[in-house]
Amino acid sequence: MQTRLDQIRHNSNKIEPFKLTDIGEGIAEVEVIQWFVKEGDSIDEFDQICEVQSDKATVEIKSPKKGNVTKLYYKVGDMAKVGSSLIDLEISESNESEFNHKSSDLNPSSSKVSSSVQLENNFNFQNQILVNGKFLKVLATPSVRYIARKNNFDLSKIVGSGKDGRITKADLLNLLDQKSPSVINPEKIENVRSSNGKVETVDRVEKIKGYNRSMAKKMVESLSVPHFGYCDEINMNSLIKLRNDTKTYAKDKNIKLSFMPFIIKACSLSLKKYPIINSSINHDLTEITYHVNHNIGIAIDTPTGLVVPNIKNVQNLTIFEIASELIKIISLAQSNKLSHQDLTGGTFSLSNIGVIGGTYAKPVVIVPEVCIGAIGKIQKLPRYDEKGNVYPENIVQFSWSADHRVIDGATMANFSNLVKLYLENPGIMVIETK
Ligand code: COA
Numbered sequence: 001m002q003t004r005l006d007q008i009r010h011n012s013n014k015i016e017p018f019k020l021t022d023i024g025e026g027i028a029e030v031e032v033i034q035w036f037v038k039e040g041d042s043i044d045e046f047d048q049i050c051e052v053q054s055d056k057a058t059v060e061i062k063s064p065k066k067g068n069v070t071k072l073y074y075k076v077g078d079m080a081k082v083g084s085s086l087i088d089l090e091i092s093e094s095n096e097s098e099f100n101h102k103s104s105d106l107n108p109s110s111s112k113v114s115s116s117v118q119l120e121n122n123f124n125f126q127n128q129i130l131v132n133g134k135f136l137k138v139l140a141t142p143s144v145r146y147i148a149r150k151n152n153f154d155l156s157k158i159v160g161s162g163k164d165g166r167i168t169k170a171d172l173l174n175l176l177d178q179k180s181p182s183v184i185n186p187e188k189i190e191n192v193r194s195s196n197g198k199v200e201t202v203d204r205v206e207k208i209k210g211y212n213r214s215m216a217k218k219m220v221e222s223l224s225v226p227h228f229g230y231c232d233e234i235n236m237n238s239l240i241k242l243r244n245d246t247k248t249y250a251k252d253k254n255i256k257l258s259f260m261p262f263i264i265k266a267c268s269l270s271l272k273k274y275p276i277i278n279s280s281i282n283h284d285l286t287e288i289t290y291h292v293n294h295n296i297g298i299a300i301d302t303p304t305g306l307v308v309p310n311i312k313n314v315q316n317l318t319i320f321e322i323a324s325e326l327i328k329i330i331s332l333a334q335s336n337k338l339s340h341q342d343l344t345g346g347t348f349s350l351s352n353i354g355v356i357g358g359t360y361a362k363p364v365v366i367v368p369e370v371c372i373g374a375i376g377k378i379q380k381l382p383r384y385d386e387k388g389n390v391y392p393e394n395i396v397q398f399s400w401s402a403d404h405r406v407i408d409g410a411t412m413a414n415f416s417n418l419v420k421l422y423l424e425n426p427g428i429m430v431i432e433t434k
Pocket residue numbers: 258259260298299300301302306330351352353354355356375376377378379396
C-alpha cells in the first residue's frame with residue numbers, strides 16, 4: 001500500500017530544502033528543542049516547524065510556504081548549523097505561485113523569494129506546563145497551537161483530554177466557545193506523564209539545554225578572567241522608608257517598585273564617576289573600551305535556568321522607568337521570550353540572590369563585562385550607635401567581583417563606597433538624577 005509519504009515522493013511537485021537562516025549575533029549553530037511536524041505532514045504557510053535554541057534565545061521557526069514535509073534533517077537535541085537544511089518541503093505548483101504572489105505583495109521591490117525558514121522570537125509560552133512543581137511538555141498538534149496563538153490562548157494553562165493530556169482541537173474549540181471544557185485538572189495526570197512515582201535506580205543523563213547550556217558556555221569563558229572580590233554592608237533603612245513612601249504612588253501607576261530599580265540607578269550614577277567599571281577589554285589585552293551606555297544586566301532565576309538580560313541606557317532612565325523596564329524583562333524571562341537584543345550588549349551586571357537567601361556571594365564576571373555585583377538578603381541585625389548602644393539596622397551585603405586585569409582594588413572599593421552612599425542617602429540620588 002502506498003503511504004502518504006510515498007505519494008508525496010512519487011508525484012511531480014517541486015521538493016525544496018528549507019535552510020536555517022543566519023540569525024546574526026555570530027550564532028553558528030542552534031539546538032533543535034522540538035519538532036512540531038513529522039515527515040508526511042501537510043503544513044500551511046506560517047505553521048510552526050520546530051523550536052530551536054541558541055546561546056542567546058529560544059526561537060520558533062515557521063514555514064514560509066504551504067506544502068508537505070518529506071524530510072526532517074535533525075533529531076531533537078541535535079545541533080543544526082546555520083545555513084544547513086532543516087526540512088525538505090514538497091510544494092505544489094499552485095502553492096508556489098500563490099506564495100510568490102503573496103510575497104511580492106509584501107515586498108514589491110523583491111520578486112525573488114528566499115527559500116529560507118522564518119525565525120520568530122516570540123515563542124515558548126505554550127510549551128511547558130507546571131504539574132506538581134514539575135515542568136512537563138504541552139502536547140498539542142501544530143494546528144491546535146496555531147488556533148491557540150490566533151486566539152491569544154495560553155495552552156500551558158490546560159491539560160487536554162487526549163492521551164497523556166494531549167490537547168485536542170475539540171478541547172480548545174470548546175474552551176474558546178466557553179462550552180463545558182473537556183480538559184482535566186493538571187494535578188490528575190501527574191502519574192501518567194511523570195515517571196509514575198518510581199524510584200530511579202540508575203544514574204540519569206540529561207542534555208544540558210537552553211539557558212543552562214548558555215550558562216555553562218559563558219562560565220567557561222569567564223574562567224579566563226582573574227577575579228577580584230570585594231564585599232561591604234549597606235544600611236537599607238532610608239531606602240526601605242523611601243520605597244514604603246512611594247509604593248502606593250507606584251502601585252497607582254501600575255508599577256511594582258522593588259529595591260532593584262533604586263540599586264540599578266545607584267550603580268549607574270556610580271558608573272558615571274568610575275567609567276572603567278563599565279568597560280570591556282579586547283582579546284589581546286591592548287585596549288579598553290569605555291562604554292557610553294549603561295546596559296545593566298539583571299540575573300533572573302527562571303523555570304528554565306539562570307538568564308541575564310540587560311536594561312539598556314540606564315543612565316538616561318528615571319528610577320520609575322527602570323522599574324518598568326525591569327518588570328518587562330522579568331516577564332519575558334519567565335516566559336522564555338527574551339530576544340537577542342535583551343540578552344546581548346550588557347556592560348555591567350547585578351544579581352539579587354538575596355531574594356532567595358544568603359548573605360555573601362562570589363559572583364562570576366560575565367565576559368566581556370568587567371564587573372558584577374551580588375546582593376545578599378536584607379536582614380535586621382544589631383549594630384552599635386556612636387554612644388555604644390545596640391540598636392536594630394536593616395543591613396544588606398553587597399559582593400562585588402571584578403576583572404583584575406582592568407580594575408584594581410582601590411577603584412572597586414571607591415565604586416562600592418559611592419553605591420553605598422547613594423543607597424544609604426537616596427535623597428542624593430534624586431539630586432543627581434537628571
Ligand atoms: N533581601 C530580602 N528581601 C528582598 C531582597 C533582598 N535582597 N530583594 C527583594 N526582596 C523582597 C522584595 O522586597 C519583595 O517583597 P515585598 O514586595 O513584600 O517587599 C520580594 O522580595 C520579592 O521581590 P521581587 O520584586 O521579586 O524582587 P526584585 O525586583 O528585587 O528582584 C529578580 C527580581 C528578578 C532579580 C529576582 O526575582 C531574581 O530572580 N533573583 C535571583 C537572581 C539569581 O538567581 N542570581 C543568581 C545568579 S548565579
